[in-house]
Amino acid sequence: MVTILFDGIAYGMLLFILACGLSVTLGLMNFVNLAHGAFALAGGYITANLMNRLGVSFFLCLPIAFLFSAAIGVLLERTLYHRLYDRSHLDQVLFTIGIVFMTVSAVDYVMGSGAQMINIPDALRGRVEFLGGSIGVYRLFIIIICGLLTILLQLGLVRTRFGSRLRAAVDDPRVARGLGINVNLVFAVTFAIGSGLAGLGGALGAEVLGMDPTFPVKFMIYFLIVVTVGGASSVTGAFFASLILGIADVAGKYYVPKAGAFIIYAIMVLVLIWRPQGLFARSATR
Amino acid sequence: MTEATMAVTTAQAPAAPAARRLLIASARWRWWEFAVWIAAFAAIVLLPRQLLLLNEIAILALFALSLDLILGYAGIVSLGHAAFFGLGAYAAGLIAKFGYGDPLLGLLGAAGCAAVLGFATSFLLLRGSDLTRLMVTLGIALMLQELANRESWLTGGADGLQGVTMAPVLGRFDFDIFGRTAYVYSLCVLLVLFLLARRVVHSPFGLSLRAVKLNPLRARAVGISVNVRLVAIYTMSAAYAGVAGALSAQTTQYVSLDVFDFIRSADVMLVLVLGGVGYLYGGILGALIFKAMQDYLSSVTAQYWQFWIGLVLVILVLVGRDRIGALFSRITVPFSRGARS
Numbered sequence: 001m002v003t004i005l006f007d008g009i010a011y012g013m014l015l016f017i018l019a020c021g022l023s024v025t026l027g028l029m030n031f032v033n034l035a036h037g038a039f040a041l042a043g044g045y046i047t048a049n050l051m052n053r054l055g056v057s058f059f060l061c062l063p064i065a066f067l068f069s070a071a072i073g074v075l076l077e078r079t080l081y082h083r084l085y086d087r088s089h090l091d092q093v094l095f096t097i098g099i100v101f102m103t104v105s106a107v108d109y110v111m112g113s114g115a116q117m118i119n120i121p122d123a124l125r126g127r128v129e130f131l132g133g134s135i136g137v138y139r140l141f142i143i144i145i146c147g148l149l150t151i152l153l154q155l156g157l158v159r160t161r162f163g164s165r166l167r168a169a170v171d172d173p174r175v176a177r178g179l180g181i182n183v184n185l186v187f188a189v190t191f192a193i194g195s196g197l198a199g200l201g202g203a204l205g206a207e208v209l210g211m212d213p214t215f216p217v218k219f220m221i222y223f224l225i226v227v228t229v230g231g232a233s234s235v236t237g238a239f240f241a242s243l244i245l246g247i248a249d250v251a252g253k254y255y256v257p258k259a260g261a262f263i264i265y266a267i268m269v270l271v272l273i274w275r276p277q278g279l280f281a282r283s284a285t286r
Numbered sequence: 287m288t289e290a291t292m293a294v295t296t297a298q299a300p301a302a303p304a305a306r307r308l309l310i311a312s313a314r315w316r317w318w319e320f321a322v323w324i325a326a327f328a329a330i331v332l333l334p335r336q337l338l339l340l341n342e343i344a345i346l347a348l349f350a351l352s353l354d355l356i357l358g359y360a361g362i363v364s365l366g367h368a369a370f371f372g373l374g375a376y377a378a379g380l381i382a383k384f385g386y387g388d389p390l391l392g393l394l395g396a397a398g399c400a401a402v403l404g405f406a407t408s409f410l411l412l413r414g415s416d417l418t419r420l421m422v423t424l425g426i427a428l429m430l431q432e433l434a435n436r437e438s439w440l441t442g443g444a445d446g447l448q449g450v451t452m453a454p455v456l457g458r459f460d461f462d463i464f465g466r467t468a469y470v471y472s473l474c475v476l477l478v479l480f481l482l483a484r485r486v487v488h489s490p491f492g493l494s495l496r497a498v499k500l501n502p503l504r505a506r507a508v509g510i511s512v513n514v515r516l517v518a519i520y521t522m523s524a525a526y527a528g529v530a531g532a533l534s535a536q537t538t539q540y541v542s543l544d545v546f547d548f549i550r551s552a553d554v555m556l557v558l559v560l561g562g563v564g565y566l567y568g569g570i571l572g573a574l575i576f577k578a579m580q581d582y583l584s585s586v587t588a589q590y591w592q593f594w595i596g597l598v599l600v601i602l603v604l605v606g607r608d609r610i611g612a613l614f615s616r617i618t619v620p621f622s623r624g625a626r627s
Contacts, residue, residue: 032417083604089416090363091603094559097552098599105593217548221428228421262432269425270409276414 003134004251010139012246013146014208016239018201018219019226020153021073021194023238026227027204028126028170029187031085032092035099036223037216039069041107044211057122062145062203063217069199074192081191082184094280100216108213115212118203142204149197150239157235166190225268241279322567326473330466333513338465343577344472345533350557350569351476351483352526358564359487360519361499363416365551366423367527369430370400371409372545374528376434379447382536387453387532389471389536396532397525404524408517424548431546444541450535461537468537475533479526483543484566495519508619556599 022036043065050056050064076099084092124138137276157163169176169183200269202211209219230241245264252263271279329340349371356362374396381392410422434441441447454460459467486492497505498512506512535541544550553576561572579598583591 026417032420058445080600080604088601089420090357090559093363093365093420094555094599095603097556098596098603101592101596101599103596105596109590109593197345211474221548224421224424230419262429262436265425265429265432269422269429270408271420272414272422272425273410276418 005247006135006143007139008138008247008250009243010142010228010246011208011250012243013143013150014201014205015222015226015246016242017146017149018198018205019223019242020150020235020238021191021196021198022223023227023230023235024190024194027231027238028166029190031081032089032096033081034093034096034220034224035103035215035216036194037219038100038103039073039195039198040202040205040219041103041211041213041215042072043069043202044118044206044215045107045116045202046199047112047203048118048206048211049111051118053129058118058124062200065201065203066196069202070192070196072199074188077188081101083186085187100217100220103216104213111213113213115210116206118206118211120207138207142208145204149200153197162186162189225264227278229268229271229279230277237278294356309488309493319567322570323477323582326477330470334464334466337469339577339581341465341469341472343573344469344476345530345537346554346557346577347570347573348472348476348533349478349527349530349554350561350572351480351566352523352530352569353554353558354569355483355487355523355526356520357522357558358568359492359495359499361514362411362516362520363420364423365420365548366425366427366556367523367554368546368550369423369427370404370524370527371531371534371550371554372427372434372606373403374400374531375541375545376441376447376531377528378532379450379535379541380440380540382452383447384451387451388457389452389455392452392536393475393529393532396528396535398528400528400531401521401525404528405517405521408520408524411520411571412513416597424551427551434543434546441541441543444543446540447535448540450539450541452539457579461539465537466616467485470534472533472537475529479529480566483526485549487566491518522546546555553595556595558603560598 018040021039022033023031025031025036046068047058047061047065050061056064080095084095110264120138124141126137127134127242128137128140133221133277148203157166163185165176165181168179169186171180202215205211209215224240226238226245229245230237248267249261252259256263325561326344330337333340352370353364353367356364377394377396377399381395386392407422407426410426414422435443438444452461455467455471461467487495494505494510495515497508497510498515502512528555531545534545555575557572558568559572560575561568561570569614579595580591583594588595
């Protein structure tokens, strides 16, 4: 019981780190980005390749994965994505699906279709006993890292000058521009951080979630669930939604393996019928 | 003057003559429309080796047409349209498997099942934003896929539904390995359903749908009951998609789990966008381009053809769908003016 709860929390935390970038672009900037998983894929692959081919330490790979994905994110944002901010949702969906298709095929072509293996360092292997349950050390590591990041993110968004600039830029880009805020820069940095976090999540999660070229398609749905169920307007909403989703998924797979993902989708649809703006939405989305 | 325009004129009798003329003009048959259908039927004789591919094109065209009804005319963005395609495929497959091999019966059954599901789920789409709709439609398709996977005693699970044997169409035309019967059968179904759809979108009902798409708030203000119309068109579109699924199941005599795939929903959206949204021929044109592209690309780069499809999507959006549409209508300007309002 404790083990399942703990695994669920770890899984949920991981989902949150993977999806929180999406909750900002989709929730705050109102941009439907189905290609978010591609950044996680980039993070997972760079880690696997650095570790397996060059023997770089896992702990060093994590920040590299973050920076690598963030760099790709900012590159794409500046060249392509920013053109689509004011386009219709249909255009955004089509465009990002196109990106997903291209990523999946390109990665398959370059790296092969097999799953990427990440050997986590020995220090993170093994299990500890806790409240009568046995807990993987790696899971504990994930929870600690993701927990710290969550706190940092929340503080950054609420307490810092950059956070308030971002919120202003999202609420009303024109007025924000008039106040001298460099809206384009703010969006680009936000996008980079979101992609970077996805990359970090991909690196951390490769061992737990599995990393192969179809990753962006497989987990796109989970990311979207997190954002829509959590309510697209807050990071805390996405956080709780990830935890619920993580625990429900792990528990569901353990107790009723036959029902599989059915429960998750059913819960999502029910929540969306009940509260179309998401569970934790402050107000109607714009 | 066709029937459709008659209905428009009688329903809008007090309308200004200019407006009436515009509506009549927009519903009139144009020469290239006849050309499309003549070409489609001529292909039976002219391209006897490609009939299997043509059959796939006809089915995909019908599927895309069903999406056009909701996306192009009602503005509902769906990422789970495969739910209805898949349900129709399984319904038709199961009907045939349990001894009722008559294809038309299967079509009716599939259309009925899909319409019921469409009707039931349409109420979920009346609330919320585009994003909520995307997620709900996607969620329903995924739920059905899980369900089909789990209830393997009925659906065959991951192995697919086997043992589908079809009786001859109308008791006379047996399905052959060259796909001749299959293509003619699918094309006739496509034509009939197309005519019905054409009639519907040019009727007062179809016109009011466009008003809803352009501005739901104003449409409601001028007295159009928005929700009733959305439910109706969504149900109709679901039935169409169900028929497309049924055609696929009957002509291939096999149904697999991937009928519910997200990729299928995404593909059909791409097909429709390739051909153009909101003038009914987009599905047919798109299906033609898509299948030709797929056929060519998968012979060049077997497993990576999705890359090029993705590239086409990206370019399409960056260049702007409107601009490509404008280019197209400039070529056909004298005959298609008003067709894509």
